[in-house]
Amino acid sequence: MTGAPFVTGRVSTPAGEVPRASTALSWRDHWGTLFVRLAMGRMAYTVEPGLYAVGSPSPESPVLVSANYKLSFDHLRSRLGGLDAWILVLDTKGINVWCAAGKGTFGTDEIVRRVAATRLAEVVTGRRLILPQLGAPGVSAHEVTRQTRFGVVYGPVRAADIPEFLRAGMKATPGMRRVRFGIRDRAVLIPVELVIGAKLIFGVASVMVLLGGLVRWGYSVDRAAASAPGVAALALAAFAFPVVLVPLLLPWLPGRAFAVKGAWVGAAMALGLYLAAHAGVVNPGGRLELWGWMAGWTALASYVAMNFTGASTYTSLSGVYAEMKRAIPAQAVLAAAAAVLWISGRLAGS
Amino acid sequence: MPLKYLPNVVTLELDAARCNGCGMCATVCPHAVFAVGAGQARIGDRDACMECGACARNCPNEAISVRAGVGCAAGIIAGLLGGIGPASACAPSAGVKS
Structure with missing residues (x-):
């Protein structure tokens, strides 16, 4: 794949020609990034392993080691302009x-x-590899070093710091060595989490829509159909709210365990549902169904956060x-209680 | 606001007798767990450790031990369900057993 779109030429070396990678990202690269951030095709988003050049490197130029996930490679080369x-x-x-x-x-x-x-020893004279710190x-x-006779220097955590790291004579500041998890880092993960979890929640919602047709001593398709939109909406909300809110609010949610943080989100959602139901804004059914939803929302939010x-x-x-x-035992008990309450409510209200 | 995980859970240990203070552990640690001074590393903020194992793997004197792994509930659950061991599910296409 040396004919990849990001290759802009060739550099001759004693070990043969090396493709030169552009340091500018094209619209095609940006589209690719957007797609994998939406969890589409991210398991097959690769570049060919091997040696690449950026700029016009000499045998003394630094060697940066990277992964063949294209997002990683793009991230690195785009910082090397x-x-x-x-x-x-x-x-x-x-x-x-x-x-x-x-x-x-x-x-x-x-x-x-x-x-x-790659016969790297024939290409460069400075026998040193710069590895991303997170490769450690x-x-x-x-x-x-023992096996290749190349020295190893751990570079900064973030590719954005590489130019400064090189300028400083391969010295990383303490800040360059720390991993962060800021609000932007957390927010970009939300779409992938939504897509990955969608299978689970569509399954749960489908089962609940079907169960919505239960009546005492029988089953009513009409009843299932009538309650389907409301049931599906409440089931999807149970998932969508924590998937979005837990990453965004992570540092401010009480507790250190993620399951606890999620349970707080779920409890707040349950309170909101309770108030909305009493104000007549939503109609989750009778009292048993309402409490079933509240327990279920709390359990699922806790589980989502844990994951x-x-x-x-x-x-x-x-x-x-x-x-x-x-x-997990607490989530299971809550989920079981939710199922019992909700199904009892459906039967009682039939 | 710094994010802190559960206190008193990690398995990180440093054998001071083997340490020569080279500082590799402090270099590779993404959470600044180690402090190095006077030819000796010590564990400063143990609860910040995420057990990635970088320090142990890069210690030339094998002075550090830690049960390294990925703190990923989804991976642990998938591993238990699929019998492929924890932390194998985060990126299935890697096709590598942990």
């Missing part, structure tokens, strides 16, 4: 640097393999285990 450098793209199976490092695909073995396959969970720097741990940048495996052990 005006610089002359080499980019060594590892085969991370189309996964970003941090996640691939967690799996070990952005790892020591792949670096050793890729350095050999998969890489043993001293082991890379956001994987998208965050600061949760540990031990911590997630600890919160799951307590949260």
Whole structure:
């Protein structure tokens, strides 16, 4: 795929021709970013692993190592305008640097393999690789050096800091070494979370619409159809509100466990539903159904928030285990109570 | 507002006797857990650790131990359901077992 649209030419090296990647993103790149941010085709959004050039690099130019997820690669090259450098793209199976490092695909073995396959030692004289700091969970720097005779320098967490890092003689400030999880970082994740969770919630909504036809000693299709829009709307709201609100409000939600943060969102939603039902703005059915919805909303919001741990940048495996052990039983009890209340309400009101 | 996760849960340990104070742990840590001074690293903010394992893997003296993994409930659930071990589900196309 050296004929990829972002390749603007070739650079000759003793190890053969190396494609030159543009440092400007085209409309095509921006569209690609938008699509993967909407969870479309993001598992096949790759660039060919290997060596690339940006600018007009010499044998002394720095070598930056990256992943072959195109979003990662685009992010890196778009920050290198005006610089002359080499980019060594590892085969991370189309996964970003941090996640691939967690799996070990952005790892020591792949670096050793890729350095050999690209004959990097013939291309550059400065025997040093600059790795993104977030690649460190998969890489043993001293082991890379032992096997390749290339030194390893960990660069900044964010590609945006690379020019300054290079200007400062490969020195990262403490701020460059910290991972953040600001409101923008959290907000861009919302569309993917919506799409991924959609399957679950459409399943739940469909089952509830069908169950809406239950009457004492029988089933009424007319009744199911009549209540379908309302039931579906309340079920989808149960999911959509926490998926959007938990990431946005994360630092301000009470509690440290994500399940607790989500439960607060769910409880606030339940209170809102209660007030809206009493004001006659929405009609969730009788009292049992209302309380069923309130319990269900709280349980689902807690579950949704708990599943956001994987998208965050600061949760540990031990911590997630600890919160799951307590949260899942509580969520299950609430969900069961919600089901019993709601179905009883449907039957009682029939 | 700094985001803090659960206190007193992480498995991070530093064996001071093996540490030569090279500072690699502080370099790779994305949450500034370590402080290095006087030829010795020490764990400062243990609760900020997310158990990514970067420090342990990059310590040339094997002075650090941590049960490394990905703090991802969806991955743990998928792993338990699918029997493929925790943290394998976040990016299925990687096709790698943890």
